[in-house]
Amino acid sequence: MTTTADGRVALVTGAGGGIGAAIAARLHEQGHRVALLDLDGDAVTDLSGALDPHGRTALAVRADVTDPHALGAALRAVRTTWHAPDILVNNAARTAAGSVWDVTVEEWDAVMATNLRSVLALTRLCAPAMRERGWGRVVNLVSLAGQQGGTLAGPHYAAAKAGVLVLTKVFARELAAHGVTVNALAPAAVHTAAVARLGASAVAAAARTIPVGRMGRPSEVAALVAYLVSEDGGYVTGATFDINGGAHMR
Template identity: 35%
Template sequence: MLTPLTGRSVVVTGASKGIGRAVAQACGRQGAKVLVVARSADAAAEACDGIIAEGGTARPLAADMRDPAAVQAMADYAAREFGGIDAVVANAGIYPTAFLDDMTVEQWDDMSAVNLRGMFLTVKSCLPHLRASDQGRIVLMSSITGPITGNPGDSHYAATKAGMLGFMRSAALELAGDGVTVNAILPGNIATEGLEDLGDDYLARMAASVPLGALGEPEDIAHAVLFLLSREARYITGQTLVVDGGQTLPEARA
């Protein structure tokens, strides 16, 4: 059994829905004080209310992850409200598709600004507090797309998710002396709100491609994050944890 996160301060970005919301809720259930960060103030507040309704401690905050001042204000607020920051889950990201022939420079830059720049700003702004913690944890939300697999229309997205892992490895070395661990989760196909419009037939085909026979749930990713945030994961850094139901295992599809 993992040691609960009782009293720990956790910042979760992109926390109003999907994987981020499940992570924030799981941290709240484990006794953490959670800063729920999202682009929309209303969405952040609604997700925060869900944690509080279950007896957890949480605060909502709207922030644009591309804006250095906004991200710094986020870290300052978390530290002020919760007496420090013990862990950061950099989950905020976007996932628009575009094929290379049609992709614009603006689309490429926007993807990089949110997924990579936002991750960097989040980590950097929280670093002084993470170093001051006796259990500093950073978890980056990457993907199987980019580091392991590819998908037509996702080259800009895949580049950012692969880039996260290069950042992770060097950052893990930089911060090891401070006792701060840096790891990444690589989700496979997870049943989030973003898949709802794809249709039942498409979702069934996606599920059939997974050896375990089903799409993952956001809670599956949240459980993996809880492990990496735990005291028991203190000796793990610079590593990736694939949570995909075996999706990346087959050499060929039947």
């Protein structure tokens, strides 16, 4: 797996913690300039400061991905600081539980806006510059729940992720001839701070159901993203990558 430290501009959503933070750190380590977008402004400010205290290669952007105006403003901030993103990682999502019989319409709409509509909105905002440049990479975080239906995750979360899977293929077809790849990455159980808060016994119980015998690490997901956005990833598009310790084998 070869990656090039070629200093491209990457925008990572949901970079305030968990997998998104690991992706942002990994892309920064690869030599890319990284804009870290999150609803949690303090978290991205801290992380971006840790990546580059001088603020030359890391930028914190506080924005809500459900708000089209905020996304437009975020894009302008990235463009003004560097240039329009070459790399977009649609990672921000709300993890939501619930039964198909109980989810309220309001909650359904809120999860769809965060987990699905934001991917449409942000990809449409970023794709034109990538197309013009003849180079671009989009990676969408989906989920095993979007492939198999939710077990722990709710139906709204699962349906939104299934929607992102299809949207990945739609954008991949639209952009393939322009040097822009669009892929999806489907984790199952990745050990983030939120998961750790469930407690050691819950984590151990979940790990026993995974063939590899443990949860995934955010850094393992980030490594796959680093490959997909590299020069070497140029022939891979419209694909879904399972990263689930064998929890789902096709």
